[in-house]
Amino acid sequence: MLVRKIKQSVGQFMANAIESPSFTHKIPFPIRHVDFKFDGESFYDNFYRNAELASAYVTAMSIFLTYGEELVIETARYHRDLVTDPILKQRVTALIGQEAIHSKVHNAFNDQTLINHQYPVRFYRFLAENVFNYGFHRFPQPLKLSLMAGIEHFTAVFAEFAMKHDTEIWAEQIDDKTKGLWMWHFMEESEHKDVAYDVFQLISGNYSLRIAGFLLASFTIMGLVFAGAVGIPILRRPLNIISPRYWKDVTYSLKVLWNPRNGVFGSTVGHIMEYLRPDFHPNDHDTTVYLEDYKEKLLNPETGLLIPYFTKEFMPKVQAA
Ligand SMILES: [Fe+2]
Ligand SMILES: [Fe+2]
8 A cells, every 4th residue: 555655656756747937047057176185284173163073073974975965966867857947957967067076075085184084984984885875875766856955955054054154163273175175065055055956846846755855864964974973083082982171072062063153053953944844945045145255265266265276167058958
């Protein structure tokens, strides 16, 4: 009975007319190639607000997000073929390109910086491969698309948070490459924040399915990634477990993550939960001004932080349907 119902809903999903609303007003975004040539030399462990556990959350994210991005790429490729609107199709191609480069560059950071600093990258990759290969990758495509839209909601929330709090979230000792990596990634997550959602709404639009993907994304990002973060300071320095200094940091880090004024979760929980609104859309949050500010900081030819590492950019063509 349940299997028949699932089959019916998958069939319905595939059969839905993919006649698109207009996407002509959307601002196109390019695929940027960057090469930070990470060496780990000036990397500062507590780069996120001088907080060890909070910084570990960000590094755990760097390791695990590459798997989320592979899932996003695979799911986006599959659904691109179901989209007939040439502009949305082009936006999906640009999203795939941006995510592919995020994954590649984060893997370089993980290999060339984190491994040199005794982060458990290989062990966490082993864990993530099992979760993704035996779990998420086996989901039916409609659920994968919903999960993808949920993941993209979280990255859009984090990007908006980072752009709003840019001057206060990084420790002074953060090196340009680590800072540039995260700023560039946040800028692009904000640029493409509506693509997965638009595709989901166009192809499915099923509210319950959308929320199922959101719950899975919440469990992954706030549960699994956080569990990974908790392990990092202990695996790197086992004596942390009996160190009063470390436990003081735990209190401070939890404040850094959860305080309602500028905590990455504490100040964004309302934004995260907006996804539950039936009429939610990622562009309800207009981030144009923040995005322009980040582009100036990163891409100004004279002063942009990204310029020394920027190699080229490419705008996929809009192809007639
Ligand atoms: Fe990304
Ligand atoms: Fe993304």
